[in-house]
Amino acid sequence: MTREPSGYPRRQPHLSPHETSLWNWAQNATLAKKTQQACPASESDLQILLRHHRGQVRVMGRRMSPGRMLAVGENDDLLIDTSALRGFISSDEHSATFAGGTPLHEVYEQLKAMGRILPASPGVIDAQTLAGALATGTHGQGLQQSSIGDEALSIRMVLADGRIETFDRQHPWFPAVQLGLGCLGVVTAVTLRTQPAKVYTCFKTAVSADTLESDLLTWNRDYVMSKAWWFPEENQVHVWAAREANAEEQAQYQANHGDLVEQQQTSDAMNQTIDQTLEHMRSDTQITDENGKPFRTVTRFKDFSDVTGDVYQVFCRGIATPQINVEIAIPLARAGAVIARIKRWHAETQPHMHYPVILRCTGASESWLSPAYQQESCFFGFVIYYAEDGSLSPEGVAFLRAVEKLLAEEGGRPHWGKYFDASLYNWAKIYPQWQAFSQVREALDPQHTFGNDFSQRLLDQGAEQ
Incomplete structure (x- = not known):
């Protein structure tokens, strides 16, 4: 089986209909032979499968993570498809329970119908499964919340020997299970904390990046949720800052x-910057369709206006398109200093970028392996899109490698569901509970059934540091 090479793999945009391998969503890595895929129809079928299986096992949701996180080896190894283990299970006044394989958009739709929302802000994309979101630490924005996993009240798993265990907030291992990297068991049900639905007004603006170091803190302290796109070359920042809608705005929404209510007054303050960004993107990707998905991710910033809507309408607006995405969390208290360093580095090296730096801040997380563990954090996101032929811009790749190295030197923690160079990080140093997580893994899966080459190297590397 072809292994994902180190770094950023080339994409295969035109797979044969007779393809015998299963690929990840981005089509840049093979995960398994199709004969190695297992699709249990129920939790009991999953129990039987694991009880009698002798090889290693990985679990896939919507296959949106890098291939190395999901791929299995040859022979008896299995890749479990949980798409049949989905749906709403139950609810009470303050919580709702969903099967682990439920896509996030179905979770959000069900909660919206109930007049409820998660206290955690949604991520940009809502196609991933609930279990996958927990396993990778999916998060949104806002200092009053953290990752989706931080809103879990209990998590039900099938272990490697087929036993079922349920972990709640009183269990000492719960912080490990909240973000388990798929290495502890198969999550089959999650009970999530909920709250009454709210309506938000999001104010959008374009400002100079001259004072970004301090502005970032102001936006995040003054608003319930804030997100920013920083264009270093143009020294400009596009900002979304949301608060709960007032009575008049709620009436408009109803x-x-x-x-979603879009205000009639629009701003063209980003139009010139976006046109320059589009020029870079078209040159790098050679995509001829003027409305191609990568381009739509930034054209929405042209002629922008304030909006009023629920949290999903306002913030869950991502456009899924194959890309290399690197996202590194920095303690919020140090975010200003890191921004200043990036400014100096950018001025000295003039790196090639075809997409702005994405800045999202969250509150501290309880999960031992969360990039925001025990500290308010700013997530710095960097993206390059694939060219039409599946290649990547060499200059874009060089930029990603250099900026990740810079953030790793600043004590950054990478997002588990995105691309990162594992050799840059001292895991035991940046994650105080790394050894505790490893001990939980040894207790729940002593044979390392839920592992593969990459996860084994990763956890072994942390144990040796």
Whole structure:
């Protein structure tokens, strides 16, 4: 089986209909032979499968993570598809329980129908499964919340020997299970904390990046949720800052039958910057379709306006398109100093970028392996899109490698569901509970059934540091 090479793999945009391998969503890595895929129809089928299986096992949701996180080896190894283990299970006044294989958009739709929301802000993309979101630490923005996993009240798993265990917040191992990298068991049900649905007004603006170091803190302290796109070359920042809607704004929203309200007054302050960004993107990707998905991710910033809607309408607006995405969390208290360093580095080296730096901040997380563990954090996101032929811009790749190295030197913690160079990090140093997580893994899966070459190297590397 072809292994994902180190770094950023080339994409295969035109797979044969007779392909015998299963690929990840981005089509840049093979995960298993199709004959190695298992699709249990129920939790009991999953129990039987694991009880009698002798090889290693990985679990896939929507296959949106890098291939190395999901791939299995040859022979008896299995890749478990949990798509049949999905759906709403139950709810009470303060919580709702869903099967682990439920896509996030189904979770959000069900909660919205109930007049409820998660206290955690959604991520940009809502296609991934609930279990996958927990396993990788999916997060949104806002200092009053952290990752989706931090809203879990209990997590039910099938272990390697087929036993079922349920972990709640009183269990000493719960912080390990909240973000388990898929290495502890198969998550089959998650009970999530919920709260009454709210309506938000999001104010959008374009400002100079001259004072970004201090502005970032102000936006995140003054608003419930904030997100920013920083264009270093143009020294400009596009900012979304949201608060709960007032009575007049809520009335407008209701009068619009619950659809997103866009204000009539628009701003063209980003138009010139976006045109320059699009020029870079078209040159790098050679995509001829003017409305191609990568381009739509930034054209939405042109002629922007304030909006009023629910949290999913306002912030869950991502456009899924194959890309290399690197995201590194920095303690919020040090984010300003890191921004200043990036400014100096950018001025000295003039790196090639075809997408802005994405800045999202969250509150501290309880999960031992969360990049935001025990500290308010700013997630610095960097993206390059694939060219039409599946290649990547060499200059873009060089930029990603250099900026990740810079952030790793600043004590950054990488997002588990995105690309990172594991050799840059001292895991035991940046994660105080790394050894505790390893001990939980040894207790729940002593044979390392839920592992593969990459996860084994990763956890072994942390144990040796």
